Amino acid sequence: MPKAPPKFMALQHAAIKVHDIEAAKDFYVNKLGFTISEIYPPGTVGDFPFGLCFMRCTELHHDLNLIFWPEGEGPAPPEGRSFESLQTGLHHIAFQVANRVELEAWVAHLNEVEIEIFWGPSIHSPVHPEGDGFWGENRALYIADPSGNCVEIFCDMAVMDPYTNQVNESWYRDRLVRDGHSPTASDPPEAWKP
């Protein structure tokens, strides 16, 4: 058996292909609040035909990288959202906010800038008193960018117990209290088994 590789620290950035860089910049910068760190147009990125638009929502150089082509040479305009399309690739990318209050502020903001929330906000949980019956143990909403790439905004991602592969019980009960329920309103979901 080979030695285990070093552990990853985090899933950090995503690079997504867009069909209209101006529309994408408007969406991510003007509507979602990203800052552009650097842009390199097509023709300047080695032998590759595409350009790069590095953008950030943290202090790191990029959390998101938009990949774009000269007008008329890039991917076709979307036929739908990545959520439902039969193309391989990313289904959605997700950005974390601090808590439920901030997620609710995002709902108000998205309504103001007229971005459709096509799912949520919803608590993905089969056991939480307000849960939608889905799995995932977080609170989330979903939108799509102008190229159909879906973006999730979420908070309260469950902390896992590494020994039982179950949602950490004290985290679960704290969340119930944060959400205005009794800490014993329900129990963490059963550990998943193959």
Ligand SMILES: [Fe+2]
């Ligand atoms: Fe997700």
